[in-house]
Each structure stands twice: as C-alpha cells, then as structure tokens.
Amino acid sequence: MSQPYTPPSELVSAAEQSVASASPESLAQAERLYVAYGGVTGGRSAVTGATLPQFSACSVLVRAGWLAAVHAVLVQDQTASERPPQPTPEHVWDAFAHRWYLPGAKGPAIGRSSVGA
Template sequence: MSTPNPTPYTPPADIITAAESALATARPDELGRATVLYTTYCGVTGGRSAVTGAELPPFEKCPLLVRAAWLAVALAINTPVASVVPPGPVGAPVVPPGQKPSVGRAVHYQDDATVCAADITAVNPDGTVDLLVKPPRLLPWAASNVSEALTGAPLDNHWNWMPRV
C-alpha cells in the first residue's frame, strides 16, 4: 500500500516577501550565526532531514523560507526564556527555568519599601537562605533564614530573583 504524495506547500506571497526582505537586510554576522545554527542541526541529524530523511543541502542552497527561518532563530537566540515561560500554579515560586538558589548568586531582598541587592551566602536544608544584604547608601548586613517570595512581586523580608531586563 503506497501513500500518495502530499500537495506541496505554496506559501503566501507576503511570507515570501518578508523572508526576502529579512535575508536582504540581515547583517553578515547574523547570517553567519544562522549558518552555524543550521550546520549544528545538520550535525545532530547526520546531515539529513529529521522529517523526511532527505540529505540536507549547505545553508546557501537551502530554500528561501528555510534560510529565513534559521535567520529568525539566530535573531531570537538571546530572547530571555523566562519572559516566555507560562506562570505556574498560584502560590508556586517564580523560579526561572533551571535556576535554584546557590552560594554566590545575586538576588533581590525587600526591606520595607526598599529593594536591596543581596548575595546568597548559604543555602539552608529547609530551603531558606542566608544573605548579605546591600541596601543603597548603607552598610551591608547579614540576614538569616530568609524565604523566597512566592510571587514575582517583592514581599517584605523575603528574597526573589532579579527580573530579566
């Protein structure tokens, strides 16, 4: 039993125009990064499409939309991941993916209305941390057994991860 060949995809003209424009206005370093990313993909798949198994051409010989897509990946590569991660359940700690408290990490500490820079000096077995709190224009001081704020908003006498900017 043979499977009929699917109808080839014909992208709308506006997508083609946008791809042509993106490739024409890309800087050489951006195109270079796109080439490296595509080549890395080829290395992982043995130089074959992970979908069809067909041999993959060099980047320069790829179809227009494929090159434009890898350029888009290259341009988005530095987008902060935490900004696109959906929030967890209500009350769950707001922890950027892959981050957990460890000695030496910089965090924020809320002292009344003041957001202070702080360094984690110890991680305690109960999940709290000890901090070296560095308030603006004042001498640093130590805080022990500080809990993480369970929301993205600062909470008095708690620490939280610094927002990505």
C-alpha cells in the same frame, strides 16, 4: 498523493526582505545553527530524511527561519539585563514564563492555584 507545499507569497516576500536586510554576522550565525542541526541529524532532515543542502542552497524561507532563531537568541540575551535579580545561585531563568524558578522545587499543581486559598 498530496501536493507539495507552496508557501504563501507574503511569507516568501517577508523572508526575502529578512535575508536581504540581515547583517553578514547574523547570516553567518544562522548558518552555524543550521550546520549544528545537521550535525545532530546526520546531515538529513529530521522530518523527511532527505539530505540537507548547504545553507546557501536552502530556500529563502528556510534561511529566514534560521535567521529568526538567531534573532530570538539575541533578543533573549539582550533582555537578560531587564530581569529581576536572581534570588539564589540555584535559581534558573525561565525565558518562556519570564521568571526565576528553582529546579526540583514543588510548586502548586497545574490547575490548583494558591491564590485566595
């Protein structure tokens, strides 16, 4: 039988600092995201099936993880002003590739570059 996971102390320390320095608004948003996740999974962990505790009863590492999700969304929203103009109303922003794309449009196949062709 495997040992339960014990996170490295530096991760726990960073999580404690993140939670301690978070604004009440960010913590409330993190809790809303956590509750939304629980709504999709029936109040259970999608990994273990265990009943999810109240957000305040979660480990500091879990609460810091949900805070990181909040911050990622906020950073993405803040960078919206830095995007190039949307070419057409049909174009969608790809936050991972940092570019506009047209859903359903056929582009070069992966591994086949049109550069130099």
